[in-house]
Structure formats: C-alpha cells, structure tokens
Amino acid sequence: MRARDLFIAAFLLSQLLLPLRWYALRDPGDPYDERFAWRMFSPERMVRCSAQAQLNGAPLELGRRFHSAWLTLVERGRMDVVHAVVDRICLTEPGGDLRMRLSCLEIDGERVTLIEPTTNLCAETP
Amino acid sequence: MTAGLAERWATFWDAPEAEPARLGLTRLLFFGALALDTGQQLVHAGRYGAGRFNVSHLPPGLDALLPAPTAPGLLLLTLTASMLCLRLALGARATIALPALAACLSATVLWSQLDSYQHHYLMVLVTVALSGAALLTPEARRDGEIAPWGFKLLRAQIAVMYAWAAVAKLDERWISGVTLNAQLNVEWARALISRLSDTLGVAPLSVVAAGAVAVLVVEALFALAWLTPRLWPLLWPLGVAFHLSVEALDLKIGQFSLLMITLYTLVMPAALARGLGRLAPPVEPTTGPWAWRLGAAAVVGALGLALPFSTDLLLVGLWVVLTLLITGPSPTAAARAVLSAALVVGLSHSGELARDYYRFIGGDARVRGELPAAVAAYTEVVRLDPGYFSGRVRLCQLLTAVDRAQDALPHCEEALRLMPGQPDALAAEAAARAALR
Structure with missing residues (x-):
C-alpha cells in the first residue's frame, strides 16, 4: 500500500471513529465534552453550569485565580478543565480543604450535580 | 474481490x-x-x-x-x-x-x-x-x-x-424543537415562527420542531450529496x-x-x-532568479518589524525564512509575498485589535492580582492608543498600586486632558497624589 493510500485510510478512519467516542465511550461523570464529535447546536452545548468553591471554609472566587475564558468552559461543564482547576488550587494551597459544588442546568430543565461539596477535593488530588 | x-x-x-x-x-x-x-x-x-x-x-x-x-x-x-x-x-x-x-x-x-x-x-x-x-x-x-x-x-x-x-x-430534545428554540434569538425568526404558528393553528414550538427535523433531514441528505457528483448542481x-x-x-x-x-x-x-x-492566481513558478525571493524576504522582514505588537525577532526571522522557501522566483510572486505580509500588518494595525489584545491581557492580570504584568500590558495599550481615556486611567491606577505614583501622574493628567473633570480620572489622580505625599 502506498503512503498516500495509508494517509487517506487513516484520515477517513479517524473521522469515522473519533466521534464514536462521545456515543460509545462517554464518561458519565463528564457528559458535556463534545469535542471532535461534530455535535453542533446540540442540547449539551446549551447546558449552563455554576461552580461554587470554598477553600478552608471561606468562599473562593475562581475569577481571581483563573482567566474568565477558563471559567466559561467550567460553566459549560467541561470536566477536563474543572479537574485542572481543582488540581491547580490544591497545588498552590498544600494541605488545603477545597470543596466545590458544580451543578448544571440542562436544556430540558433537569438539574445535574457533577460535584458535591461533601469531600475535600484536595485530599483526592495526587 | x-x-x-x-x-x-x-x-x-x-x-x-x-x-x-x-x-x-x-x-x-x-x-x-x-x-x-x-x-x-x-x-x-x-x-x-x-x-x-x-x-x-x-x-x-x-x-x-x-x-x-x-x-x-x-x-x-x-x-x-x-x-x-x-x-x-x-x-x-x-x-x-x-x-x-x-x-x-x-x-x-x-x-x-x-x-x-x-x-x-x-x-x-x-x-x-x-x-x-x-x-x-x-x-x-x-x-x-x-x-x-x-x-x-x-x-x-x-x-x-x-x-x-x-x-x-437524533435526540428527542432536538426533534422536539426545544434545543433549536433555545438558540433562536433573532427577532425576524421569532416573528416568522409566530406568524406560521398563527396561520397553521399550531403551537410555536411545533413550528420550530418542524424546522429542527428539516435540519436533521437536510444534513443527512448533504452527507449523501457530497459523495454523489450527480447531485452537486442541487447541493451547491x-x-x-x-x-x-x-x-x-x-x-x-x-x-x-x-x-x-x-x-x-x-x-x-x-x-x-x-x-x-479564472480569478484564481496560478501556482508560482519554480525557476527564475533568486533575487526576487531575496528581495521579497527582505521587504517581508521589514514589514514584520512594523507589526504593532511587541513581537520578537523570532517572528521576523520565521517570516523571512518562510518567504524564501515558498515564494516563486518571479516579480509577480515577490509582489504577492509582500502584499500578503502587508495585509497582515495592515490588519493588525486596523481598528482596536492590537490595543485590545494588550487590554485583555492587562485586564485579566489586574483581576488576578498580577499587577506588574498588568502595568506592562497597559503600558502597551497607551503606546498603541495614546488617546484612549480608559487605558490612561487604568495605567495611572495600576502604577499607583505598584508604588510608582510619580510615573502614574502623567497618565492621570493626560486622561483629565482628554475628559476634563471625569470622576474616575479625578479619583485616580487624587490617589496618585496622595501616594506621593
């Protein structure tokens, strides 16, 4: 098989299979990450999440630590970003007690809570 | 087989x-x-x-x-x-x-x-x-x-x-029209839905649902049509x-x-x-005198230096090397290379693009408490747009906050010259003067 044919086959195969990740391998704890799945205008795109954080018992304003563009992704329930935000706070506050509630309002009015403030997230961070 | x-x-x-x-x-x-x-x-x-x-x-x-x-x-x-x-x-x-x-x-x-x-x-x-x-x-x-x-x-x-x-x-929330309905915000579309709803005697959401199903069908047909040349006259x-x-x-x-x-x-x-x-330019030739390439690269490099951003020489060097590598050795190709770089430089200077690039950096750094970075960004803002009132006031406030009130005052004075008596500028100037005492 020529390099060209391999290239075409790999390209098309990746495009046929990559969106399948959203349908077949989606993490139930990360339901709104639609990257690479060609889901323009989807119901998940319309979800609105809000994150309330507390550090050592005091309210933590995420906007004072992260660029607003990252917080927009948190508001879309993008868990890769949420986990990275948590990791960053825990890294800069060793031994801290970080609690967060991340709840999302879906387009049909259903409210989904992705993170409950019951555990110290920093205790879970490696 | x-x-x-x-x-x-x-x-x-x-x-x-x-x-x-x-x-x-x-x-x-x-x-x-x-x-x-x-x-x-x-x-x-x-x-x-x-x-x-x-x-x-x-x-x-x-x-x-x-x-x-x-x-x-x-x-x-x-x-x-x-x-x-x-x-x-x-x-x-x-x-x-x-x-x-x-x-x-x-x-x-x-x-x-x-x-x-x-x-x-x-x-x-x-x-x-x-x-x-x-x-x-x-x-x-x-x-x-x-x-x-x-x-x-x-x-x-x-x-x-x-x-x-x-x-x-293929999702109930799309087919029901709920998802599309939430995304339709333009007035003419809302008016059209309302008229159709009245004419047909159905709920507005039913009209949107019909539209949502139509979109689904159209996208499925487009998938087929892109692979079927006979359908292209209709597809386009x-x-x-x-x-x-x-x-x-x-x-x-x-x-x-x-x-x-x-x-x-x-x-x-x-x-x-x-x-x-016929409007599409042909691909540039491969052979010809190198002088055209060298000349184009020199001009493109000079244009790179004229960008409004505080860019380093890496960008200029990259543009020069790329121009040498991709430009055909002909006067037309050299002119196109210069035109492309000039358009990018011109676009960068147009409107408030470069100023806002630094303003957004400065605004974010200020909110997150990185004041030296905010000062650096707002210094660029007023360099690019000396008559930008808000930038002057913000720089005055930031310089005062980093114990550089002496440097802050000229910016407040300039802001007050631009908008005499403006309360924010007056307050910033007062704070700077107080810090000097």
Missing part, C-alpha cells in the same frame, strides 16, 4: 478532477476566508498562558509533556498562519506553505481547550488533508500543487461531518443557502458558515466554476 476493490480505490483517488477550475477557485476563496478568520483570533491570543494555566486537547497523560502556551507564542503562530493563508490564496507553492500552515493551525487549536471552536478543528483537518495531497504525490510536490485527490478527501470529510451532525440530532445552492441561513439566524458558530460556503466551491456547477476559476 480484494484486487477489484484495490483497483476501484486506486481508480477513484487517481482520477483527475472533472472540473479543475474548481480547485483553484476553492484555494483562492477558502484560504482567503481562513486568513480573515485567523486574523480575527489575534485578539484572543492574550488568553493563552494567563496565570500559567492550560488544559490542552491532548489526553491528560500527554498534556503534561507540552510546554504551557504563551500569548506571544500564540501571536506568532496566528500572525504566521494568517500570512500563509494569504500566500496560499495568492498561489504560493503548497509543498512547504501548506504543511507549515497546518502546523501553525494544529498548534493553536490543539495546544489549548481555550480554542474549542468546531470550525477551527475542521480547518486543522482540511489543512492536514491538503498537506498530505501536497506532499505524498511526486508530481504535486514537484509543481508545488495540491494533488486533486486532496480535494476528494475533503469532500469525503465534509460528508462524514454532515453525517455525524445528523446523527447528533441548497448548501450555500443553508449556511447563509445559519448566519442570518445568528446561531453563534463563528466563521463556520463563511468557511463552509467557500468549501462549497468544490461542488459548484462546472460552468460557474470555470468562469470564476
């Missing part, structure tokens, strides 16, 4: 394009539109690396291997991508220009989830596919062309995209109208519609493509 399939595969991809004029026209319009889209991203480059925080599109394990992006790094990639788009639209040899563009776009998109626009991902795929067609066919490599199979691959990719888009809409007007309507409905999808409309030249009626294809 396998041999038969292999033969059909080879015949399909090897067959010449039925209407070659389409390819030149697609190249001109698509890369022209992409230059515009890329240029518009300049203002967002300041987000990258803010607070040294980043999440890339790569899997978490690989993410840690990447260096954190920086605003100047993104600026370099975006400005270079914009310049390369214009060069490709104007006939630069694709062999190096196209893979270089694909590398710039891939880096800007995949480096950070800050860029999660689906059309930017599509643009990465388009440039990667076309790069393959520029590099993996000896004749194309020799002539600096994009082999026709690259455009066939694009058609297949677009068909796959429409098919997945239709699959995504319908597809262009579909994407124009997405734009008219203000469905918040960036430049997706514009870029898709330019890609629709791949299915444009042959007669129209032949007529418009």
